[in-house]
Amino acid sequence: xxxxxxxxxxxxxxxxxxxxxxxxxxxxxxxxxxxxxxxxxxxxxxxxxxxxxxxxxxxxxxxxxxxxxxxxxxxxxxxxxxxxxxxxxxxxxxxxxxxxxxxxxxxxxxxxxxxxxxxxxxxxxxxxxxxxxxxxxxxxxxxxxxxxxxxxxxxxxxxxxxxxxxxxxxxxxxxxxxxxxxxxxxxxxxxxxxxxxxxxxxxxxxxxxxxxxxxxxxxxxxxxxxxxxxxxxxxxxxxxxxxxxxxxxxxxxxxxxxxxxxxxxxxxxxxxxxxxxxxxxxxxxxxxxxxxxxxxxxxxxxxxxxxxxxxxxxxxxxxxxxxxxxxxxxxxxxxxxxxxxxxxxxxxxxxxxx
Numbered sequence: 001x002x003x004x005x006x007x008x009x010x011x012x013x014x015x016x017x018x019x020x021x022x023x024x025x026x027x028x029x030x031x032x033x034x035x036x037x038x039x040x041x042x043x044x045x046x047x048x049x050x051x052x053x054x055x056x057x058x059x060x061x062x063x064x065x066x067x068x069x070x071x072x073x074x075x076x077x078x079x080x081x082x083x084x085x086x087x088x089x090x091x092x093x094x095x096x097x098x099x100x101x102x103x104x105x106x107x108x109x110x111x112x113x114x115x116x117x118x119x120x121x122x123x124x125x126x127x128x129x130x131x132x133x134x135x136x137x138x139x140x141x142x143x144x145x146x147x148x149x150x151x152x153x154x155x156x157x158x159x160x161x162x163x164x165x166x167x168x169x170x171x172x173x174x175x176x177x178x179x180x181x182x183x184x185x186x187x188x189x190x191x192x193x194x195x196x197x198x199x200x201x202x203x204x205x206x207x208x209x210x211x212x213x214x215x216x217x218x219x220x221x222x223x224x225x226x227x228x229x230x231x232x233x234x235x236x237x238x239x240x241x242x243x244x245x246x247x248x249x250x251x252x253x254x255x256x257x258x259x260x261x262x263x264x265x266x267x268x269x270x271x272x273x274x275x276x277x278x279x280x281x282x283x284x285x286x287x288x289x290x291x292x293x294x295x296x297x298x299x300x301x302x303x304x305x306x307x308x309x310x311x312x313x314x315x316x317x318x319x320x321x322x323x324x325x326x327x328x329x330x331x332x333x334x335x336x337x338x339x340x341x342x343x344x345x346x347x348x349x350x351x352x353x354x
Contacts, residue, residue, distance in 0.1 A: 004116055009142050012119055058163070060098050060156040064088035068111075068148040073191045073209055078118050080210050082125025085150035088233060090133045091214035091285040095231040096163050097223020098156040100134025105153040109145025133216060164226035169247035169290040173227050173316040178215040178287040179309050181236050182262035182274075183208040185281020185343075195269045201261050214285045218308050222289075225299045229289040237279040238342025239288045240323045247290075250319025252335060254326045257311045282343020290316055
């Protein structure tokens with residue numbers, strides 16, 4: 001089948017994102033923040049800021065690039081790839097409590113192997129993302145490339161007086177995460193290295209890779225209680241170290257956020273290490289945050305009311321940017337230094353870490 005021209009690809013995007021539902025999304029953004037929004041095939045998307053916009057509203061910018069050879073595991077459909085390329089930005093926004101609606105520009109490099117059917121399937125992923133996460137796609141650029149490349153640039157808006165940073169953790173704060181770790185790394189081991197798994201676990205692990213779930217509701221609902229926060233796409237250990245180093249404190253982990261099924265998976269595959277899955281695997285898209293003790297009662301009440309998952313995994317102490325995990329050997333308990341490394345990308349048939 002003849003490859004699509006750049007204009008044909010752009011026309012497909014324009015037709016898709018001029019549908020009534022997305023126009024309503026654009027109008028909602030315009031009514032809330034802007035006097036005009038122009039979307040189309042022009043070289044730029046023009047958004048005029050309303051002069052009456054009250055002070056204190058912040059523009060939040062983020063970009064993230066997906067490269068097929070390093071970010072797309074075997075068996076992933078184009079629509080899943082498109083959705084994943086958006087998830088990274090959404091996850092970072094969620095960790096800071098940035099509410100939708102978001103505005104996004106996409107730059108896409110298409111390989112010659114991509115047919116019209118592939119492009120349409122890719123568009124379906126962006127359409128799913130728009131509805132699922134509250135995103136308004138306003139334009140971008142396309143070009144030919146040796147492999148599929150998607151660069152997502154995203155803008156959000158916040159009226160919050162305080163957006164949690166990475167350097168706000170203080171001694172006495174609690175450390176929390178938004179869910180269980182290990183499934184995504186296990187899924188990559190199954191897909192790339194042929195690891196064996198029980199049927200249910202295999203389905204859950206692969207699903208976490210093919211359809212990652214950023215913790216949007218968790219972050220948006222709870223960020224006001226955070227003293228520091230980060231998304232965990234680079235791995236739990238790396239995320240903890242980022243907060244600890246920038247806050248100039250030490251983290252003591254007393255509860256490992258995982259389940260027995262992850263440990264069983266590691267035990268059944270000789271080349272798989274449980275800590276590698278939990279601490280050093282990547283692309284979990286959970287939120288890692290610290291909570292001042294004065295906020296914990298209100299936080300726990302909000303978690304219960306909203307039926308959110310949250311695990312308290314440790315506490316912050318005075319220190320110099322190190323992370324320790326509690327280990328038990330019979331009756332003896334001690335704290336062991338966690339290695340500061342994390343997930344980067346897949347290279348060829350393996351994962352690379354540093």
